[in-house]
Amino acid sequence: MAQWAVQEAQRIMGPARDWDEIHASDLTQCLRQSALNRKDPQPMSREEAVRFAVGYALQEYFFGSEDPSQEFDKVWYSSDGFYRELPDKSILAVLEFKSTGVYMATFDEESIRDRDGWLFRTATYCAKHGTNTAHFMVYFLFQRDIDCFTVVFTDAELRAAEKRMDERRDILRRSFDSKGETLPSSDTRLYDLECTWCPYLVKYCPGRVAPTKALIAEQERQRKERTKAKAATRKKNA
Ligand code: SF4
Numbered sequence: 001m002a003q004w005a006v007q008e009a010q011r012i013m014g015p016a017r018d019w020d021e022i023h024a025s026d027l028t029q030c031l032r033q034s035a036l037n038r039k040d041p042q043p044m045s046r047e048e049a050v051r052f053a054v055g056y057a058l059q060e061y062f063f064g065s066e067d068p069s070q071e072f073d074k075v076w077y078s079s080d081g082f083y084r085e086l087p088d089k090s091i092l093a094v095l096e097f098k099s100t101g102v103y104m105a106t107f108d109e110e111s112i113r114d115r116d117g118w119l120f121r122t123a124t125y126c127a128k129h130g131t132n133t134a135h136f137m138v139y140f141l142f143q144r145d146i147d148c149f150t151v152v153f154t155d156a157e158l159r160a161a162e163k164r165m166d167e168r169r170d171i172l173r174r175s176f177d178s179k180g181e182t183l184p185s186s187d188t189r190l191y192d193l194e195c196t197w198c199p200y201l202v203k204y205c206p207g208r209v210a211p212t213k214a215l216i217a218e219q220e221r222q223r224k225e226r227t228k229a230k231a232a233t234r235k236k237n238a
Contacts (some may be wrong), residue, residue, distance in 0.1 A: 020174045023077075027168040031184035034184075036180070057233050091129050098118055098137070103140070104143045132155070133151070196219075
């Protein structure tokens, strides 16, 4: 049954992407990983299937079915949804559904601004669809609750995001044209954290193994400290 759930999630995600298409999601994560996803695709884990299914179900429930993807400047864009003005249905804002393991109480608008991957991709959706506004609906995995945040990008931010997307597209295109013979450098990652969940770490990025292990150990240390502090507070208040 668990295996069936993983297969179902993979079916909904659609067939593996080909070398000739570049999607916005390929460009807003480590480019080396995007090239490796084509060259050496990895099966989805059960945890990934569950995370994907929860996000997909909630997004469809709140935003309805996604509009078909649209191609701009040789990149395919699939926004989670649009807030439209009636009756002409002009787009007033881009809607994005995100999920996070961060605690809701510590999450605010600044937290959205700190997430380069979320912001970068959404800024390009806004630029391509002629709006400066994005509404983020954030699902907090541990509290099983949602909150919404609005970001209004400046015109300069939108132009900068488009320029960055074009530069990253050109790097990835060169790798795709070589069918992954030439891989983008590991410096194309957006955050060090990406390596902590990347299936290609050991096989393709040996230089990233030690720093990634250190990062995971530091995260674990911080988690234990938070748990200890919470237990101490509970004891004090008992
Ligand atoms: S391990 Fe890190 S640098 Fe290497 S492909 Fe994955 S995310 Fe990119």
